[in-house]
Amino acid sequence: MGVQSLAVACGALALCLALTTATNPGFVVRITQAGLDYANQQGIAILEKELAQLKLPDISGDSRVLRVGKVHYELSRLRLRDFHLPYSRITPIPNVGLQVSISNAFAELDGDWRVKFYFVSRDHGFFNLKVENVYMKITLRLGSDTAGKPTISTSDCSARISKVRLLLSGKFGWLYNLFHSVIESKLRKSLESKLCDNVAKSVQNELQTYIQTLPVTARIDDKTGIDYSLVAPPRTTAQSLDADLKGEFYSLDHRSTVPFSPLPLAFPSDHDRMVYFGASSYFFNTAGIAYHKAGALVFEITEAMIPKDAGFKLDTSVFSAFIPQLEEMYPNMTMKFRLSAPTAPFLTIGPGGISFQPTVDAQAYAILPNSSLAPLFLLSLTGNVSAVINVRSGRIVGSVDVGRIRLSLKDSAVGTFKVRMMQSLMNILTSSTLLPRLNARLDEGFPLPLLDRIQLSNILVKYHENFLLLGADVHFQPRG
Incomplete structure (x- = not known):
């Protein structure tokens, strides 16, 4: 191999290494x-x-x-x-x-x-x-x-x-x-x-x-935190100052490598606001992984949670209409459901908004007279979920809405039955108990990476391919 060919090969190898080791940000801050x-x-x-x-x-x-x-x-x-x-x-x-x-x-x-x-x-x-x-x-x-x-x-x-x-x-x-x-x-x-x-x-x-008051990490709760560290020094263009942040949720007890990498963000040239935040789908999806690893995606539905105007009680007599043998095996016994995610939810962001199709396992139990639990059946619940995102008091807040839930039977200790008959009842249970509690947590929000004493106003929210764009004007609040 000649000297020139060797130089070309070394240059190509260096380029390949640079491309494979480059770190895309999960979160971008732009100051216009x-x-x-x-x-x-x-x-x-x-x-x-x-x-x-x-x-x-x-x-x-x-x-x-x-x-x-x-x-x-x-x-x-x-x-x-x-x-x-x-x-x-x-x-x-x-x-x-x-x-x-x-x-x-x-x-x-x-x-x-x-x-x-x-x-x-x-x-x-x-x-x-x-x-x-x-x-x-x-x-x-x-x-x-x-x-x-x-x-x-x-x-x-x-x-x-x-x-x-x-x-x-x-x-x-x-x-x-x-x-x-x-x-x-x-x-x-x-x-x-x-x-x-x-x-x-x-x-x-x-x-x-x-x-230096820019938070590198932000503790969310007793389960998770967010890594907002810079993945590269801030860079300047002719129109702005950009900071690429890791933008990754992590479990406080089980931090591990995320099994996928953030995609490049095609940041738009918007300049109407003082500051813009680009939150990628990677950012949100690491939240799902972190909460799943922390065992936080588990939720129980009990009799006490059923609204009084729901028109039914959570007991075996109600479900025996769909499962006749249930009344024979566990007559007039209170029930409860344990909902859990078998895998971390994975969402997509596009111009139309945020959507995902999570899968939830719903294990039904009968509560025996001695307070022990008897497993009844295990359902798999899937449905289209849409999310709305906003910014309030320097935090990303949101809410979700669930479309019609689809059921399938994964396991049963009370014989086979047609889950289609249970469709309406499970829709009521999830919409009246699970959804309000999930939205209450999302309404608490997650902190944005803000310097000390910075307040945001004139909020703008736009959806782009693979990321959410948040724009705002800023106000510095002096001490005193």
């Missing part, structure tokens, strides 16, 4: 330009407060003034009275990160000054410094740590001040004007350097700390 604009608004307000506390070092030096000679000056106790950033914007730079551009910023400082001339012992007073036309460019690098949490740091920063005006009070004001430009130049350089230092500290201390 509108969301970045809102983040910029909140972040700049914090940065203004940080810069208003900027500490500048004392400045001193010597300057030679024409016809005056050598002048020694000192500026001390520099106090930044305020700092305003009226124009700023965050822009995603593809494959780089985020760029923060600040223009026409202005600030005002004051402090004490002291000057010594060769013919005058000294003079002192107060000074005022107006800083105008401040321009800054900050590049933020995005990444992820070993726990799958996002990270952010300053990879580049430049600051330029085009106008500085120094006003010195004192009895030799005309003389100070001869060398104030030297002091202004030193103040400009000191301030430009301090601005980037302070921005880097603010990003590290404030922004990095805040984005």
Whole structure:
């Protein structure tokens, strides 16, 4: 094999390995330009407060003034009275990160000054410094740590001040004007350097700390949790910032590898909301696996659960109309059903919504006088189930509706019988007892991966092939 052929083969092998090891996300978060604009608004307000506390070092030096000679000056106790950033914007730079551009910023400082001339012992007073036309460019690098949490740091920063005006009070004001430009130049350089230092500290201390509040895992209940860790560092496009998350439910006691992988998500180019969440069918199906492994997909129907207006009791006398031998074997005995899923339910998501066809085993028992259970028969229940999803208080909530249930007999300890005769009765039992309790649990919902103190509004829900798209605007709730 020639060198060129070997290179081609190695390249093909590397590509195959990359394709086989690539991890598709089960859950995607997209922040649009509108969301970045809102983040910029909140972040700049914090940065203004940080810069208003900027500490500048004392400045001193010597300057030679024409016809005056050598002048020694000192500026001390520099106090930044305020700092305003009226124009700023965050822009995603593809494959780089985020760029923060600040223009026409202005600030005002004051402090004490002291000057010594060769013919005058000294003079002192107060000074005022107006800083105008401040321009800054900050590049933020995005990444992820070993726990799958996002990270952010300053990879580049430049600051330029085009106008500085120094006003010195004192009895030799005309003389100070001869060398104030030297002091202004030193103040400009000191301030430009301090601005980037302070921005880097603010990003590290404030922004990095805040984005680490994104939950990597979310405990749902005593059975399951959700893994929201990043599968790759956040990436930027020309229009948005995207974060690919694992998006996987897991059993707290029996976490194991999911037997299938998430499919790629064809994320649409919607930009009407500040943030979008893409919840794949993988995300929802791992919930079914997690609850099934945890033994949580088991439900009992007892006499006490039957609504009073149902018109029947859950006992052998009712079912003996379909199974004559039941009355002979277990006369007038209370019954109960134990419902369980033999396999984890598997749903599909498409433009028409969410649907699945779960299979449920319904084991019927007679409750004997000594409270022990006598197995009667085992039914298999299947039916078309549809789901409606929404977002409330930062949680995915939902409800399901079941169509006509189909029955088949899997086993019987009371002889054979025609399950078709039992169809209506089982429909009533599931719709009046199982469905309300299932929907009550779904109404509690599952938490979305949200940063601390973020509230959602203006919710949008759309169904796409293989995933659910949730859009929302955000509001940051400050402490206090």
